[in-house]
Amino acid sequence: MNFSTIDRRKFLKLAGVGGAVFASGLPGWAEAQGAPGAADFLFVQLSDIHWGFQGPPNPDAGGTLQKAIAAVNELSPQPDFVIFTGDLTHTTDDPQERRRRMTQFKEIASAIKVKDVRFIPGEHDASLDRGKAYSEFFGQTHYTFDHQGMHFIVLDNVSDPAAALGEEQLAWFKTELDRLDRDTRIVVFTHRPLFDLMPQWDWATRDGAKAVELLMPFPNVTVFYGHIHQENHHATGHIQHHAAKSLIFPLPAPGSQPKRTPLAWNPEQPYSGLGFRQVAAKPAAYQFDLTELPVVKKA
Amino acid sequence: MKTSAIATWTRRRWLKAAAVAAAPALGLGVYHAAAAPREVVISMTVKRFEFSKKVIVVKKGVPVVIEITSLDVPHGFSVPDFHARAEVVMPGIVTKVRFTPDKTGEFQFLCDIFCGDKHDEVEGKLIVTA
Numbered sequence: 001m002n003f004s005t006i007d008r009r010k011f012l013k014l015a016g017v018g019g020a021v022f023a024s025g026l027p028g029w030a031e032a033q034g035a036p037g038a039a040d041f042l043f044v045q046l047s048d049i050h051w052g053f054q055g056p057p058n059p060d061a062g063g064t065l066q067k068a069i070a071a072v073n074e075l076s077p078q079p080d081f082v083i084f085t086g087d088l089t090h091t092t093d094d095p096q097e098r099r100r101r102m103t104q105f106k107e108i109a110s111a112i113k114v115k116d117v118r119f120i121p122g123e124h125d126a127s128l129d130r131g132k133a134y135s136e137f138f139g140q141t142h143y144t145f146d147h148q149g150m151h152f153i154v155l156d157n158v159s160d161p162a163a164a165l166g167e168e169q170l171a172w173f174k175t176e177l178d179r180l181d182r183d184t185r186i187v188v189f190t191h192r193p194l195f196d197l198m199p200q201w202d203w204a205t206r207d208g209a210k211a212v213e214l215l216m217p218f219p220n221v222t223v224f225y226g227h228i229h230q231e232n233h234h235a236t237g238h239i240q241h242h243a244a245k246s247l248i249f250p251l252p253a254p255g256s257q258p259k260r261t262p263l264a265w266n267p268e269q270p271y272s273g274l275g276f277r278q279v280a281a282k283p284a285a286y287q288f289d290l291t292e293l294p295v296v297k298k299a
Numbered sequence: 300m301k302t303s304a305i306a307t308w309t310r311r312r313w314l315k316a317a318a319v320a321a322a323p324a325l326g327l328g329v330y331h332a333a334a335a336p337r338e339v340v341i342s343m344t345v346k347r348f349e350f351s352k353k354v355i356v357v358k359k360g361v362p363v364v365i366e367i368t369s370l371d372v373p374h375g376f377s378v379p380d381f382h383a384r385a386e387v388v389m390p391g392i393v394t395k396v397r398f399t400p401d402k403t404g405e406f407q408f409l410c411d412i413f414c415g416d417k418h419d420e421v422e423g424k425l426i427v428t429a
Contacts, residue, residue, distance in 0.1 A: 127413035
């Protein structure tokens with residue numbers, strides 16, 4: 001498989017908006033196919049909240065999520081749905097504490113004005129108990145839904161602590177894909193990258209290549225994920241993979257330093273490196289305009 | 300024209316036959332093209348949240364077998380640069396990971412089975428010398 005990294009210089013920086021816009025998709029190809037009745041819409045991706053984390057990388061660990069939710073609530077127009085792509089909570093060995101953190105997280109997330117809020121697990125939520133507590137609070141760890149003519153598939157590559165999808169889920173995934181037309185507009189949400197971004201830092205999915213292989217016959221596929229606490233854009237063939245920033249602490253660029261230790265909190269620029277993503281989806285053209293937004297607006 | 304049996308011998312077969320014939324005179328008991336280097340065994344343990352060995356030094360071209368046991372929960376052991384990986388390292392069971400380093404340098408080995416809060420710190424350095 002030929003992996004290529006998208007040149008960061010392709011980003012269009014928008015001064016004054018407080019974010020960067022990235023256009024993703026296959027404009028032109030899908031437009032010719034048409035998507036009758038599908039209207040353009042917005043969704044928001046929030047990721048890697050790590051509720052319960054305490055430490056110097058984020059002195060406001062107990063307040064960053066609330067600030068991000070306030071920023072989401074101020075968006076105009078409002079998104080059609082919001083999705084959290086994993087690591088809602090920071091891991092703990094104590095099952096009761098895990099549930100306490102999930103209770104608190106869910107309560108805080110309930111302040112989101114948008115009614116359609118979706119979740120997927122991260123390894124901090126699900127790996128130590130194979131998704132038991134997560135399922136109690138948030139339901140299934142892999143599922144599908146449809147919106148405006150697009151088909152969304154949530155994959156769970158964290159409930160197995162070995163960071164694998166597993167044969168059972170892959171079989172389910174294949175069955176899901178087998179019933180779709182080849183020109184279906186597909187969006188995949190997952191926590192870990194499905195490709196080997198940096199296996200030396202555990203930034204990979206053991207059997208992710210099998211999932212990507214199953215997706216290859218579909219010309220319209222885009223993957224949104226988290227885990228690496230930074231914006232990243234990558235392509236496996238025609239499939240685009242977009243990683244989102246975290247809401248707790250940023251991590252270094254892949255291979256940029258010996259260890260994957262969190263980047264230090266900058267008191268001069270609090271919350272720098274943190275943020276969330278607004279996605280303007282255009283089903284007819286199968287195009288996504290990504291806008292990276294900060295937790296707090298610059299003064 | 301009838302081709303002689305000798306003429307059909309390849310150059311490689313001639314060289315091999317000559318080496319076998321000359322072996323006793325050279326004091327060699329048997330003929331070997333080259334002796335394979337012996338496998339180096341490295342024993343270590345892993346627990347939350349560290350490997351017992353932080354640095355492993357091996358030689359390029361010399362086969363290595365990592366014999367590793369967990370002291371507490373299931374862990375992983377992976378050297379991605381050499382595609383060497385254990386399915387899982389279980390407590391009380393010796394898991395063997397074999398590979399032959401084919402390049403020199405410093406490489407990371409890590410636990411790739413999520414084991415808790417400081418999982419990211421369960422790692423070490425593999426140094427491959429010439």
